[in-house]
Amino acid sequence: MSRLPLVSTETADAEQADLLTEVQRQLGRVPNLYAAMANSPATLRGYLTLRDALTHGKLSARVREQLALLVASENGCDYCVAAHTMRAGRMGFTDEAITATRAANAEDPHADAVLHFAKDVLRSRGRVDDDLIASARQRGVSDAELSEIVGHVSLNILSNYFNHVARPELDFPPAAITEGAALATKWRSASRVALVDGYALRNNTGQPVGTVENVQVLIEGGFLHIKVSETAEVQIVSAPAVALVTYRAES
Incomplete structure (x- = not known):
């Protein structure tokens, strides 16, 4: 937010x-x-x-x-x-x-x-x-x-x-992460990830949905990597399929 x-x-x-x-x-x-x-x-x-x-x-x-x-x-x-x-x-x-x-x-x-x-x-x-x-x-x-x-x-x-x-919500397709050469790539907490109509993710019960909440995300190489839970398989979608990523404020 x-x-x-x-x-x-x-x-x-x-x-x-x-x-x-x-x-x-x-x-x-x-x-x-x-x-x-x-x-x-x-x-x-x-x-x-x-x-x-x-x-x-x-x-x-x-x-x-x-x-x-x-x-x-x-x-x-x-x-x-x-x-x-x-x-x-x-x-x-x-x-x-x-x-x-x-x-x-x-x-x-x-x-x-x-x-x-x-x-x-x-x-x-x-x-x-x-x-x-x-x-x-x-x-x-x-x-x-x-x-x-x-x-x-x-x-x-x-x-x-x-x-x-x-820290406005990202309303463009995400690109490769820009943490800088001196910082390691890391997962970030997102309160919401929404996909463009016609694309779907699996939620933590395995159901196809267009939006997932309270997930971990990583942007790398023009793709968004998503973990809906610590035990779930990482899902990968291309940047054009992503409508919105709302990051949580980091402490």
């Missing part, structure tokens, strides 16, 4: 409603991230304004999506990795390209240079040295693009960190 309330059209005041209407217009729906961020109209408006400004910059939509995916992966934001994995797939990125992006690699030389510089910005917290800037320029990254990379890193850090604080 989200640690901040999700603002809906029924609970929104006039300013919140205007912002959520704009999100609906841009995205076709209101993801839980934005519904939680709407608790502060100033925060949501600032986020949307910066995002809109950056969409009119030099970097292409594909590279912007790669930057969002890289930053989310580096920051261990499961919510944003899930959202941008889905969006990258819809833009035609293969599973291999998505995996490479999360490691700051790309087949396209320009995108590869952008991702490498963004990773350096993230890991140094902006304290990149002269050689890194010179290398990016030599690889064809313009000064305008260097500036925009910092903007996109900042934009996505905002959404990543907000998700860490608010």
Whole structure:
């Protein structure tokens, strides 16, 4: 359950409603991230304004999506990795390209240079040295693009960190776990897992159901592993079959 309330059209005041209407217009729906961020109209408006400004910059939509995916992966934001994995797939990125992006690699030389510089910005917290800037320029990254990379890193850090604080319910198909290279993959407690219509899991009595509650889950390699009890066989479903995973707050 989200640690901040999700603002809906029924609970929104006039300013919140205007912002959520704009999100609906841009995205076709209101993801839980934005519904939680709407608790502060100033925060949501600032986020949307910066995002809109950056969409009119030099970097292409594909590279912007790669930057969002890289930053989310580096920051261990499961919510944003899930959202941008889905969006990258819809833009035609293969599973291999998505995996490479999360490691700051790309087949396209320009995108590869952008991702490498963004990773350096993230890991140094902006304290990149002269050689890194010179290398990016030599690889064809313009000064305008260097500036925009910092903007996109900042934009996505905002959404990543907000998700860490608010923990909104995941309303995108889950992607591979993003705990980070330094942390071991682990099972997590979920109060609810719901599948897309047409898919089923077996509950703890062996009956096929579309939703299970109070289970253990593990996301790995684009698949969701589910244990409905400690003695039950692990069930595995592909990410597109998952409609919703509600994690329990960890103590």
